[in-house]
Amino acid sequence: MSARTRILPALVALAAVAAVLPAGAQQPATVKLGIVSFLTGPAASPFGIPGRNGAEIVIEALNAGKAPPPFDKVGFGGSKVEAKYVDEAGSAANVVTEFRNLVQRDQVDAVVGYVSSGSCLAVTPVAEELKALTVFYDCGTPRIFEEKPRRYVFRVSPHATMDNVAAARYVLAKKKNITSYSGINQNYAWGQDSWRDFEGAMKVLAPKATADKVLFPKLFAGEYGAEISTLLTSKSQILHTSFYDGDLESFIFQEQARGLDKRMTIIMTTGETAIWRLKDKMPDGTIIGARGANGPLARDTEINRWFQKIYTDRYNTPPTYPAYQMAQSLLGLKLAYEKAAAAGGKPNADAVAAAFTGLEFTGPAGHVKMALGEGHQGITETAYGTYKFNKQTKMPEIVDIVRFPAECVNPPPGIDADKWIAGGMKGAKC
Amino acid sequence: MAARGHLVGALMFLIAAAVGPALPDWAVSLAAIAFANALVVLGLVVMWRAGLVSFGQALYYCIGAYAVALIARWTGFTDAVALVAIGGVGAGIVAALVGFLLARYREIFFAMLSLALSMILYGVLVKTESLGSTDGFSVATPTFFGLSLHGDKLILALYWLTLGIDAIAAAAVGYYFRSIAGALAAPIRDNEIRVEFLGVSVTGIVHGKVVIAGTLGGLGGALAALTIGHVDPAMAYWTTSGGFVFVTILAGAGSVAAAFVGSLLFEAARSIAVDVMPGLWQMLLGAVLLLTILFLPEGLGSLAARVGKRGEVKR
Numbered sequence: 001m002s003a004r005t006r007i008l009p010a011l012v013a014l015a016a017v018a019a020v021l022p023a024g025a026q027q028p029a030t031v032k033l034g035i036v037s038f039l040t041g042p043a044a045s046p047f048g049i050p051g052r053n054g055a056e057i058v059i060e061a062l063n064a065g066k067a068p069p070p071f072d073k074v075g076f077g078g079s080k081v082e083a084k085y086v087d088e089a090g091s092a093a094n095v096v097t098e099f100r101n102l103v104q105r106d107q108v109d110a111v112v113g114y115v116s117s118g119s120c121l122a123v124t125p126v127a128e129e130l131k132a133l134t135v136f137y138d139c140g141t142p143r144i145f146e147e148k149p150r151r152y153v154f155r156v157s158p159h160a161t162m163d164n165v166a167a168a169r170y171v172l173a174k175k176k177n178i179t180s181y182s183g184i185n186q187n188y189a190w191g192q193d194s195w196r197d198f199e200g201a202m203k204v205l206a207p208k209a210t211a212d213k214v215l216f217p218k219l220f221a222g223e224y225g226a227e228i229s230t231l232l233t234s235k236s237q238i239l240h241t242s243f244y245d246g247d248l249e250s251f252i253f254q255e256q257a258r259g260l261d262k263r264m265t266i267i268m269t270t271g272e273t274a275i276w277r278l279k280d281k282m283p284d285g286t287i288i289g290a291r292g293a294n295g296p297l298a299r300d301t302e303i304n305r306w307f308q309k310i311y312t313d314r315y316n317t318p319p320t321y322p323a324y325q326m327a328q329s330l331l332g333l334k335l336a337y338e339k340a341a342a343a344g345g346k347p348n349a350d351a352v353a354a355a356f357t358g359l360e361f362t363g364p365a366g367h368v369k370m371a372l373g374e375g376h377q378g379i380t381e382t383a384y385g386t387y388k389f390n391k392q393t394k395m396p397e398i399v400d401i402v403r404f405p406a407e408c409v410n411p412p413p414g415i416d417a418d419k420w421i422a423g424g425m426k427g428a429k430c
Numbered sequence: 431m432a433a434r435g436h437l438v439g440a441l442m443f444l445i446a447a448a449v450g451p452a453l454p455d456w457a458v459s460l461a462a463i464a465f466a467n468a469l470v471v472l473g474l475v476v477m478w479r480a481g482l483v484s485f486g487q488a489l490y491y492c493i494g495a496y497a498v499a500l501i502a503r504w505t506g507f508t509d510a511v512a513l514v515a516i517g518g519v520g521a522g523i524v525a526a527l528v529g530f531l532l533a534r535y536r537e538i539f540f541a542m543l544s545l546a547l548s549m550i551l552y553g554v555l556v557k558t559e560s561l562g563s564t565d566g567f568s569v570a571t572p573t574f575f576g577l578s579l580h581g582d583k584l585i586l587a588l589y590w591l592t593l594g595i596d597a598i599a600a601a602a603v604g605y606y607f608r609s610i611a612g613a614l615a616a617p618i619r620d621n622e623i624r625v626e627f628l629g630v631s632v633t634g635i636v637h638g639k640v641v642i643a644g645t646l647g648g649l650g651g652a653l654a655a656l657t658i659g660h661v662d663p664a665m666a667y668w669t670t671s672g673g674f675v676f677v678t679i680l681a682g683a684g685s686v687a688a689a690f691v692g693s694l695l696f697e698a699a700r701s702i703a704v705d706v707m708p709g710l711w712q713m714l715l716g717a718v719l720l721l722t723i724l725f726l727p728e729g730l731g732s733l734a735a736r737v738g739k740r741g742e743v744k745r
Binding site: 039040085086087089090091092093094096097098100101103104105116117118121122124125126129130141143147187188189190192193196219 | 454455456457459460463556557559562563564565566567568580581654657658659660661662664665670673697700701704705708709710711712
């Protein structure tokens with residue numbers, strides 16, 4: 001008897017695993033999507049939650065058949081879309097485990113999500129192996145499609161190279177005689193990559209200007225007294241930062257107390273995520289990016305007005321760029337699905353992937369062309385603008401918007417983003 | 431007693447291995463990661479018995495993982511068994527070196543120093559942009575004695591490899607617990623000076639425990655890297671170490687088996703929590719830990735012991 005009682009814990013553990021087995025076959029009339037983004041942790045409020053909200057509102061509108069054409073078919077090709085939301089927080093092991101759970105346990109038809117580039121890099125080989133259709137919505141690293149061609153992985157949102165190349169172009173178009181520039185970026189992959197691309201682009205576009213203070217404070221440091229002191233001694237005309245959320249807000253409050261933004265213009269590549277919260281706390285004249293023509297930088301089109309309205313009506317705040325990226329990703333997937341479904345029956349992952357490859361469409365954030373990574377990575381135009389708080393309406397405004405065509409700020413197909421910048425950005429059509 | 435323990439232990443591993451093919455892939459993959467992490471927990475248990483808590487066990491976990499990933503990346507050598515062995519030995523060597531420093535400290539100083547060492551590795555990896563900084567990089571698909579497997583077969587092979595190494599580690603640690611050095615753990619925790627008066631070097635024994643735990647950490651990291659297929663510096667971050675301590679508290683230091691059962695339960699609980707409450711899953715895990723500390727201060731292992739005792743009384 002005693003031996004059996006000792007095996008008990010093992011059996012309990014196995015039972016716990018077995019208890020969550022799929023209960024039954026899915027209904028044929030629905031398309032199941034796994035939506036993964038940060039629901040908890042520091043990246044939730046600026047990126048994860050707007051992405052999740054964007055998915056919720058777009059899926060609702062699609063299921064009601066209320067989206068403007070060509071997205072007006074109910075759900076995906078007439079089948080209602082059922083979404084399962086999963087948290088991205090945790091280690092790479094957790095992210096991969098939850099991805100497997102979605103594909104193999106919950107039998108989703110596609111996974112849309114991921115904010116962190118680390119998550120995207122970890123999920124990509126698993127998605128390829130499981131032949132699971134996956135659309136990344138926010139992560140920025142160009143490595144995903146540069147390391148290897150992919151078959152089942154797509155990204156409608158452009159990669160992060162565009163953001164920093166366009167930032168350099170905007171700064172040089174708006175500010176004459178830049179002799180020196182500085183940067184403050186978080187000490188992790190996103191901050192390092194952002195600075196590397198910005199500095200590379202500046203070296204190509206303004207070879208005489210030099211980088212002065214290059215600061216990499218710890219991620220989520222929250223206190224920048226020493227960095228601000230250093231920057232105050234610099235003669236740089238501009239300061240580049242890819243800060244977001246808590247770090248961005250702390251930095252803005254601390255630098256304004258010491259008047260850093262009066263000395264140099266700050267360029268925030270992800271600043272748009274913070275404007276609706278900060279309002280008049282964001283210094284006027286700051287250069288704001290939105291990782292594409294998203295939010296207030298998006299063109300005034302019918303589909304953009306539709307998306308702005310349904311999102312603002314529900315969440316009482318205008319959609320920020322992660323919401324746009326999610327909407328673009330879902331609309332792209334919908335078109336690919338419907339194109340594949342036109343052949344009859346429920347399309348499998350291979351058919352949708354084939355239809356998705358090289359797709360072109362126009363969504364709330366403008367025209368997307370799946371041009372890079374053998375038709376798996378989208379490019380769009382992008383825009384930068386200057387922040388101005390409108391004291392009458394008490395609302396943020398972006399003025400002096402400059403648009404950059406997709407081919408101007410993205411590498412041409414077949415060349416790695418790093419090498420393209422280092423080689424002088426050859427082939428850029430501006 | 432020892433022989434019966436071996437028999438039960440072996441039986442448990444055989445049952446776990448036998449049910450593998452019947453389980454869906456996602457469950458096998460979850461169990462493989464849990465059983466890889468269990469090795470790190472087992473290492474913590476070894477030190478825990480002597481009253482030592484390491485908040486830096488992720489150091490060895492990360493070294494094991496990166497050793498596997500880098501060797502596969504730079505040399506193209508992908509044999510799973512050899513890679514895991516290299517990961518374990520590599521971490522063991524590092525543990526032997528830092529052990530000269532660590533073995534002289536106790537309590538909070540031991541915990542903080544081990545934490546500091548793991549954070550140094552984290553800092554260095556974050557600064558290494560050629561290895562993808564915090565994004566990390568992917569691990570090549572492993573082979574088994576020249577055999578390249580894919581899909582469900584690969585996962586099953588990794589699961590069995592993990593179980594095999596777990597079984598060897600469990601037997602070895604069980605043997606160590608019964609040896610003089612292992613048996614002196616509780617006396618060291620209670621009164622080091624008396625142990626010294628027995629003519630035994632406490633520093634030497636602690637050093638040995640650091641090496642054992644480090645090797646187990648490296649093996650766990652190597653297996654986890656192969657199963658996940660991706661490594662990143664977060665594997666060395668203090669929250670990763672904290673996670674292992676969490677599981678150790680959950681499992682308790684009572685028995686070798688508790689480390690494995692605890693780790694599997696923790697992974698399953700986390701996965702279920704994420705599934706049922708996507709925005710609040712941390713709260714569920716926190717509640718589990720709190721309840722464990724309140725009602726089972728000796729960990730889940732003590733539950734089995736209690737049931738066992740009750741059975742013996744009845745007999």
